[in-house]
Amino acid sequence: MSALELTFTGAEVLLPGKGLVDAPLSIARGQVTDETYREVNLSGFLVLPGIVDLHGDGFEPHVAPRRGVMKATEEGLIATEAEIAANGITTAVLAQFYSWEGGLRGPEFAARVFEALVTMRDEVATDLRGQLRFETHMLDHFEGLKQKLRDWAVEYIVFNDHLPHDRLSQGRKPPRLVGQALKAGRNPEAHFEMLLDLHAKGSEVAAALDTLCTELLEDGVLMGSHDDGTAKTRNYWRERGARISEFPETIEAAEAARSGGDFIVMGAPNLVRGGSHKGNVSALDLVAMGLCDALASDYHYPSPRRAALMLAQTGVLDFEAAWGLVSSGPAGALGLSDRGTLSPGLRADIVVLDKENGRVAGTFAGGRASYLAGDLAARLIG
Known part of the structure; x- marks a missing residue:
């Protein structure tokens, strides 16, 4: 099971000391990184640790x-x-x-x-x-x-x-x-x-x-x-x-x-x-x-x-x-x-929530997808 290399854009991302902000978040080699990879638009979602x-x-x-x-x-x-x-x-x-x-x-x-x-x-x-x-x-x-x-x-x-x-x-x-x-x-x-x-x-x-x-x-x-x-x-x-x-x-x-x-x-x-x-x-x-x-x-x-x-x-x-x-x-x-925060160099442990209802749309553990559902799955595959 390979770790994904992606850059999430358009979502509200929970960053340490900043709260929820509109910022890109990249993952590669199982970690959060400052590098840029294939972009996936996650507008309408929250990206959280x-x-x-x-x-x-x-x-x-x-x-x-x-x-x-x-x-x-x-x-x-x-x-x-x-x-x-x-x-x-x-x-x-x-x-x-x-x-x-x-x-x-x-x-x-x-x-x-x-x-x-x-x-x-x-x-x-x-x-x-x-x-x-x-x-x-x-x-x-x-x-x-x-x-x-x-x-x-x-x-x-x-x-x-x-x-x-x-x-x-x-x-x-x-x-x-x-x-x-x-x-x-x-x-x-x-x-x-x-x-x-x-x-x-x-x-x-x-x-x-x-x-x-x-x-x-x-x-x-x-x-x-x-x-x-x-x-x-x-x-x-x-x-x-x-x-x-x-x-x-x-x-x-x-x-x-x-x-x-x-x-x-x-x-x-x-x-x-x-x-x-x-x-x-x-x-x-x-x-x-x-x-x-x-x-x-x-x-x-x-x-x-x-x-x-x-x-x-x-x-x-x-x-x-x-x-x-x-x-x-x-x-x-x-x-x-x-782990525990979305900081560069830490594990890419991420949960993506639907902003409207708070339900889990996707989970990534060490940069590997452990759960995907609905619109989020379609956006990643597309």
């Missing part, structure tokens, strides 16, 4: 369309890329659980997804990356985790703790235990005993994390935490080198992240919908307060684009700042200095 999606699990229906049907992982990733590209995403972090919950969230399925990702990465235009969502109480899996991440080419880990500690501390079964056990292929009683055992080892977790996080930092692995509820929790993770706060649940946690210089990621569906479906802090409120650096797709790939456009259209942020939450902001969080 491609979306960098920091956290998305919307790929799950593609790689496992039904329970027990988990054998077409590579084909599922191809289908995932098609959906991702159709929504203007040029860099996508696929967030995969590694959890005691089993099934689609279990270690075996995580291995299958990441191994397929290694195999398929060079066969797609979109930069597909893996994120391991690791459950902190899985102490038996700490040893060897660093090597697994190397083998899977995963450079980003986020720590979760979804154990129902309140119930378990009382020896009570959590809600939906039977359904959860059956999804994992376990006897419900055996599943409950496993949860009790994991909970009982809680006093060992902090020391084990100290060692693990030190090893991962030395290996250059990016680390974050998920669903920080308090300033204490955010500080706990910062002390261990986890500098990304994914979906903080409260203003207090977000403020702690900001004061500590950490990156704050919120879910774009939260903003589009107008609030958290779990009753947590509103993403819109955090954006308005300056407590958000990036918006991620979470479970819905169309949402980053929609959220950025909503912020600009409602005047919460100017267009460049709003779009930065889905492009330069997440690129910075991932340490990807080669």
